[in-house]
Amino acid sequence: MTKLKKAATKQSLKVDLDRLRDNLYELAKIGYNEEDKGIYRTAFSDADMEARRWLVERIEESDGKAHIDEAGNVFGKWFDDIDKPSVLVGSHTDSVPAGGMFDGALGVLAGLETARVLKDQKFKPKRPLELVSFADEEGLFGGMFGVQAFCGKVTLDWMKTASTVEGLRIFDAMEAQGLEPMKVLNIARKPETIHAFLELHIEQGPVLETKGLNIGVVEGISGVYKWVVTLKGKANHAGTAPMNMRSDAFMGLVDFAHEIPRIIEEDGTENSRLTVGMVELKPGNPHTVPGEVEFSIVGRDMKNSIMRNLANSCQKVLATIARRHNLHFDFAEHSWLDPYQCHEDIIDSFSRQAKALDLSAVVMPSGAGHDTQFMAEIVPAGMIFVPSVGGISHAPDEWTNWPDVENGANVLLNSVAEFLMQN
């Protein structure tokens, strides 16, 4: 890992919460649906593009240089007379359908606020500051398109086939917005032009609120794997088949799922997650012993080796239970994504700046995916979380209290300032 030099600022800088809040409310009007109170800014929709043009205006009125690249990523740049790699700050402004007003938007507008405070304070950085709002972080077209294009991870093959689950091709969606999809293959940014990437995001989970903490300093994005498991027994009339003469596939799943807490205790960590979220019984009739069950296991951890241990344990337990219940056991590993580590110097900076601001902070994994995970592959990158009320996100009632917004923006501001002062 690149070693970033520490350079503590003497006194903490402060964002203007009123200005940031006004921006968040203004952006929230774009794509707002009165009926369900949700925000609809799915990638390359009219509302998504309107929000990007709105951001360009905000950047320009804050004396930044703005542009939108061929992937739809919006950039702003300040202190651009300095010929050094930039400190990049940002997130995304696209949303899921019926999303909330903080997911992505907070990171982008706190980044904008950072630029404004530094301009206002006549801050003299040693590097330029850049702001980004990446395109399609929510994965409407099956990836994190904007950041992947920026990192040079988008291929022509992918561009040709990527589409929404409803079948809208990314090619058509982009052309309808006046973008030139083929040019996306040329926009990859040279990593050596970026000094560090910093992102502020809402937690989208219950940890900070439950523990009464102000700031989550993200140590990395959990790795995640998805298995689809099939247990096959024998469908029987639920009346004529005595309990001890059944090959009940569902009872096999029950015995397995009952072992999940033990598997995590023995082979996992406090960062481990094992979730059975999809279950399909066949025939699925109340009066028939289930002859077959197909179910998903999604496993997560911050370490690849732990993920593999969890997967191995699941396999061993399933094989044993299949024998016990006279079931045929099969599974397919649909995906395996390695964990991404945030840069230790950024983790360290966020932690120190939180402390300097007298905020409580915890180093924690991110269970959800973020733009940071792709940035972490090419440059030093890191992110912080602020509490989500009730852990709710991707829904109209997604909320973060204003003091938490302010705290997060202040930590981001001071860490950005710190990295801007590095040689």
Add this chain to the structure above:
Amino acid sequence: MTKLKKAATKQSLKVDLDRLRDNLYELAKIGYNEEDKGIYRTAFSDADMEARRWLVERIEESDGKAHIDEAGNVFGKWFDDIDKPSVLVGSHTDSVPAGGMFDGALGVLAGLETARVLKDQKFKPKRPLELVSFADEEGLFGGMFGVQAFCGKVTLDWMKTASTVEGLRIFDAMEAQGLEPMKVLNIARKPETIHAFLELHIEQGPVLETKGLNIGVVEGISGVYKWVVTLKGKANHAGTAPMNMRSDAFMGLVDFAHEIPRIIEEDGTENSRLTVGMVELKPGNPHTVPGEVEFSIVGRDMKNSIMRNLANSCQKVLATIARRHNLHFDFAEHSWLDPYQCHEDIIDSFSRQAKALDLSAVVMPSGAGHDTQFMAEIVPAGMIFVPSVGGISHAPDEWTNWPDVENGANVLLNSVAEFLMQN
């Protein structure tokens, strides 16, 4: 219970297996589907009615008096010069879609064979013998229409609303076959005209085959109840919600289902069954902690009090687990059918006749419903099972070996003869 007098026959009578087998194969051609090898004689279909007319011909060529009533029930009568309540034997000739060749058909054709053997042997009974093939035993229209009409349990309201799940009204289905549905309300048979009802059926379960037994003497039809249970927790991102901060509805179901063997051990009998056959997770997404689960519990036993104990235990366990997982627990009792007891003198007769034929027999409950359960409400009734290969039924590969067919038909024949000799 009416006490039936015992009258042992001196030497066991024997059916003509070749004749019975020929009949079974002949009937199996009606409604046979070459593609899936299944039998399609659903109630009031053309094939069902053709089978009923075919049965009338077989009765008449066996010197019986045949008729089809307004419900579609086929009757044959022998020794009808004797003015006494009849011994009634039979089952049904309708099938499920893609059914097998023994379910119902065996009981009807073994009953016909009984009549033929007794005629051939110039048997001198003290009562008439009647044969019946009831209509829609398989419940296409939501009941056991034929036997319920025969027992006077069909109402005008029911007739007006009964329909298949696809929406075909019984009224229309019957009229299309030239039957007059409104007349069904007048066909109820006076119980005092029937001395006893005896039915032979395939087991449709694995018990006899697994235990290597020839004959199952049915002690009664299990009572059955159906609950639909809802557990509501909170849907969360499977990555951002730590294991100990979830209200995972599926894990609540898992903990409950894991207790089923204990619940039966503590509160049930060897006749008890508890089955979870239907499970619906919401949202059902692999990457989301299931916020809600709806599932069925179907419980069975031969005693109402045991069924109630099982239901109470399920409720108690579910309430405890709901508290433990922070879930909201709700359930609806969709149905509760009391058990039906077979008549002890018929159980006794079947057991004795099996023994006289040197066959192994066990007294056992029927977990599936049969015409006998409605007959048992109005007259002394009972039934026997013969082994089903692999416990399979309601499928093209339903099978019963010919020696077992012969054994069952012989036991039926000799018990019928015994009851025909009673004063």
